[in-house]
Amino acid sequence: MKAAYINQTGPAENIIVGQLPDPTPTGSQVLVRMRAASVNPIDTYVRSGLAAPPNMPLPFIIGSDLAGVIAAVGPQAKKLKAGDRVWGANQGILGRQGTFSELAAIDESWLYAMPEHVSDEQAAALALVGITSHVGLVEHAHLQPGETVLVNGGSGGVGSTVIQMARAIGATVIATTSGPEKMEYCRTLGANHVLDYRHDDVPKRVAELTGGVDVWWETSWMPNFDAIFASMKHRGRVILIAGRTSRVEFPVGAFYTKCLSLHGFAMFLTPVEVQRQAAEQIGKWLDAGKLHAKIDRVASLDDAAELHRLQEASDSGAIRGKLVVKI
Structure with missing residues (x-):
């Protein structure tokens, strides 16, 4: 079978x-x-070695x-x-082989209709x-209809999905992003209010719009906890x-005097049954047209290394949406 793989971790050129x-x-x-x-x-x-498991099989x-489509069953x-x-x-991840291949043997517990x-x-x-979005909003935040969510980085891959999912649950959504084009994109996803974090005083604007948010979804690598906690109910x-x-x-006083809670999670470490529950609801929303991914481009397996380079340059605006391989 044709596949995109590495024999050792390192730069995209290793693919x-x-x-x-x-x-x-x-x-x-x-x-x-x-x-x-x-x-x-x-x-x-994983490819670079930053998150490579010690038991990584090679070639990986x-x-x-x-x-895909089931071809045979174990x-x-x-x-x-x-x-x-x-x-x-x-x-x-976690020792399992990846998906950039014509065929893959996958435990059926990780697959959904x-x-x-x-x-x-x-x-x-x-x-x-x-x-990721469902586990965060439902399993960790316990988001309820009528609550308010702020998505910091609403135009990104996860952020754009959180906006749509929070709206499907019945929440009011405030999104932050940068520039008119990304702001309009967040509005098309259903965000009730959109702020430009480069120019807006986010805590002040949140107070004016809603009086505070119930859930803050943070996508940045460098969260500003002073601004976050000032925006929270x-x-x-x-x-x-x-x-x-x-x-x-970390402003401890602002955190505990508001009785806030902080939830960090890695989707890959979420129990399989919790992920299945998320997937079942996602399937219903997909079928109803309530979820949609913005795809930057659809490429081939031959383009795998270039796609990794583009993903690593995403903070520079190199891509506007998901990178997909058609096999």
Whole structure:
């Protein structure tokens, strides 16, 4: 089979596109014929060695998200059958092989039924960001209809999904981003209010608009906790999903006197059943047209190294949406 893989961690130039043996599903694995996969920041961290597991198999196939069709099932697989369309994430990490390949043997517990009218590209683009957003909003923040969410970085891959998901739950959404184009994009996603963090005094504007937020979703590697805590209602919840190497000041007094809570999580370490519950709801929203991924480009396996370089340059504005591979 054709695959994009590495023989050692390092720069994007280490990615090789070539032939590897076809995998054989064992136990509760199924063999997936890939149709689409997408690039996420975690993929570049694993490839570079920043988040590579000690038991990484080599050669190692890159990629975590997927959409495809079941080609065969292992002897203990009971939920899926050949011909089923599926989507999922959680590959390419914790010792599991990735998804940038024509075929992959994946445990069926990580795969979910594809809504009939959803494209492979959309499902692959929404897999990691969708599950991350649902786990944060539902499992950690316990977001309720009528509450207010601020999404700091609303035009990014996760942020744009959080906006749509929070609106689907019935929350009021404030998004922050930079520049007129990104601000308009956040509005098209359903954000009730959009602020430009480069020019707006965010805590002041939040107070004027809503009197404070119940949930603050932080996508920045360097969160400004003074601004965050000043924007929160009492018993508000702050969600952190980035900042692997970040070290920032923490205003303890402002945190505990408002009875706030701080929730950090890595989607890949979320229990499989919690992720399945998230995926089932995501499937319903996808089917109803309430979720949509902005795709910057659709490329081929041959472009894998270039896509990793683009992902690593995303902070410079190199991409506007998800990078997807059609297989």
